[in-house]
Amino acid sequence: MTKSYDVAIVGGGIVGLAHAWSAVKAGQTVALFERHARATGASIRNFGFITVTGQQRGDFHALAMRTRNIWLEVAEQAGIAIEQRGLYISARYAESEDVLRAFLYTEMGEDCRLLRPADAPFLAKGQRAVLHSPYDIRVESRTAIPKLSGWLAERADLFYGVSVTGVDSGRLETSMGDIRAERIIVCPGDDLSGLFADRIKAHNVSRCQLQMLRLTDPGFRLPGAVMSDLSLIRYLGYADLPEAEALKTRLQTEHAEHLANGVHLIVVQSADGSLVVGDSHHYHDAPEPFTSEAVDQLILDEYRAVLGAPPPVIERWSGAYATSPDQLFLIDRPVPDVRLVVVTCGAGASTAFGIAERTFQSF
Template identity: 90%
Template sequence: MTPTYDVAIVGGGIIGLAHAWTAVKAGLKVALFERHARATGASIRNFGFITVTGQQRGDFHALAMRTRNIWLEAAEQAGIAIEQRGLYISARYAESEDVLRAFLDTEMGAGCRLLTSAETPFLAKGQRAVLHSPHDIRVESRTAIPKLTAWLSERADLFYGVTVTGVDSGRLATSMGEMRAERIIVCPGDDLTGLFTDRIKARNVSRSQLQMMRLVSPGFRLPGAVMSDLSLIRYLGYADLPEAVALKARLEAEHAAQLANGVHLIVVQSADGSLVVGDSHHYHDAPEPFTSEAVDQLILDEYRAVLGSPPPVIERWSGTYATSTDQLFLIDQPLPDVRLVVATCGAGASTAFGIAERTFQSF
């Protein structure tokens, strides 16, 4: 007899796992299908940084805050350590400080404050001001995703190494045979040529490729994640402010190479003291399999300006995620009982649980 589930989820990245979590918490009978034997994509190659501060003003910022709160609940229940709390954004330029002060004047700045360089001795000299936000948290992606998966495996049926080749109303064709579900949620990540390819293309979804590194411990603990001026023209919560226009002009003149390679700085710290540092952004439907040492050096140059001489690199990797200039995420309806869900801005970990709640509300 063909098994029947309340909800079937296709995709075992953080978006799929967040939907499984939401369904399990609602008491539903859940099946999740993942074609790989374990998560290997963007969900474990990222910073594990649940970024609230700087997300686009309004609904998306609220979505990130909601996701942060659910992450705290999920982390406690699944035994996931919160490695860091809070964010420090360094401003080296007068134009950057103007953006930070403007941000503080919005509702997004609630709970945040501007610090002097004397209050942030872990940063290199030359910082004009530093924004501190208490809202952001960081988990270790490589362990958090497996722990969340393990928690779900005790409460749902997880089918790893199983490919879903087709979806129709109430039915899934899989490499292990036909399965049935009252509702089906397809979370393909950056797989743009699998299920519902035509609908993905219609939403102008492409791929972003990034480069990241792990550095040995600097010998001290960072009090939180660190970003810099370059982030202020990438994250829409800052970049959409009028004050960001002057900053963008200055950075285009003085940091053209970084901007051409989509470089901005995020530094987070793991339990063993090592630092995860990145990243860059290059946009292709078929990203190159090779990374560039020149791009890594652009990232490390920004590290040097904000945190001083970087420790040795012990690991390098690249990742890809779905991206679009049309929307930050999509919840599409191919059929009345089927949803196609994709985070299209690189903020999957920061918005996954909030997006999952929206998906179930859409049925």
């Protein structure tokens, strides 16, 4: 007899897990299918940084704030440590300081503060100002995702190493046989050629490849995550402000190579003191399996300007996520009881729980 569930989810990354969490919390019976033995994609390869500050103004910023608040509940129940709280954005240029001041006058800047460099002694000399936000939090993604999966496994059926080869109304074809479900949610991450590939293509979705580093303990503790000037023209909450135009012009002149490789700086710290540092952005339908030492050095150059001499690199890796110039995420409806959900901007950890709520509201 074919087993039946209230909700079936395809994909075991953070977007799929967030939908499973929402369904379990609503008292639904849930099955989740992940083709790999464990999550191996962007959900564990990125920073584990739940970024609220700087997300696009309006609805997307609200989604990030909602997701951050749910993360706090998830972390407490699943035994996931919040490694860091808060964000510091350093500004070396007058144009950067203008952007930060303008940001403070928006509703997004509520409870944020502009600090003097002396108030952030962990930063290198040469900073003009520092924005502090209390909202952003960070988990260690390599352990947080397995812990969340473990919590869900006690309350739902999670099938790892099981492929889903077909989805239709009320039914999934899997490598372990057919499964019935009243509602089906497909969360493919950056798998653009599998289920509903034609619909994904119609949304102009491709892939972004990034490079990441882990550095040894620098001998000090960061009070929060750190970003810099380059982030102010990448994150739309800042970049869409009129004051950002002058900064874009300056950075295109003085940091052309960084911008050509999509480099900006995020630094977060793990419980053992090591630093996760990144990242770069290159756009391809099929990302290369190789990483570039020159790109790593561009990332470390920005680290040096913001935090001083970098400690030794102990780990390097690459990741990929789905991206689109047309939307930041999509909730598509292939058939009435099926939803296709893709975060298309690299902010899965920052928005997945809020998006999951929207998905269930859409049925």
